[in-house]
Amino acid sequence: MSLPVDAVAALEAFQAVASWEQRARLLMQWGERLPVLADDEKVDANLVQGCESLVWLVGRLQDGHWQFAASSEARMIRGLVALLLARVNGLSAAELQAVDLPDWFAQLGLSRQLSPSRSNGLNAVLQRMRELSRTHN
Structure with a gap:
């Protein structure tokens, strides 16, 4: 399966840095790039269950x-979520x-930094994406 353009960019960026400090900085920068959600999107219905930090998620289907x-x-979570979005945006439901998910963060060189709770939270975000895609196809 070919990667979305943003995912390729993320891989190239993260594989180009060697130290954890540089990766952490890069992670924060990716988090800063997340577009701000409108207040009317930050509602309970869009909150991802299973995350220790508050994470809101909205999705829409465009041309399949x-x-x-x-x-x-949370800054660290914002960065991780931004990298997850880079990996999944533009994909079909299938x-x-x-x-x-573990493979994606391993490729980025970030799996060591994923605590079990962060890992669970990101899995919850991905599960929510999958739920949304199943209810809208």
Whole structure:
């Protein structure tokens, strides 16, 4: 399965830096790029269950491809979610089902930094994306 353009850009950026400090900085920068969600999108219905940090997620289907937007108060989570969005935006519902989250973060060199709670939270975000894609096809 070919990667979305943003995912390729993320891989190239993260594989170009060697140290964890540089990766952490890069992670924060990716988080800063997340578009801000409107207040009317930051509602309970869009809150992802299973995250320790508050994460809001909205998604829409455009020409058979999913586009997601998300927001979080936590800087580290914002960065991780931004990288997840880079990986999934533009995918079809079927491709979304096939995304391997641990593999993606391993490729980015970030799996060591994913605590179990962060890992669970990101899995919850991905599960929510999959739910949205199943209810809208």
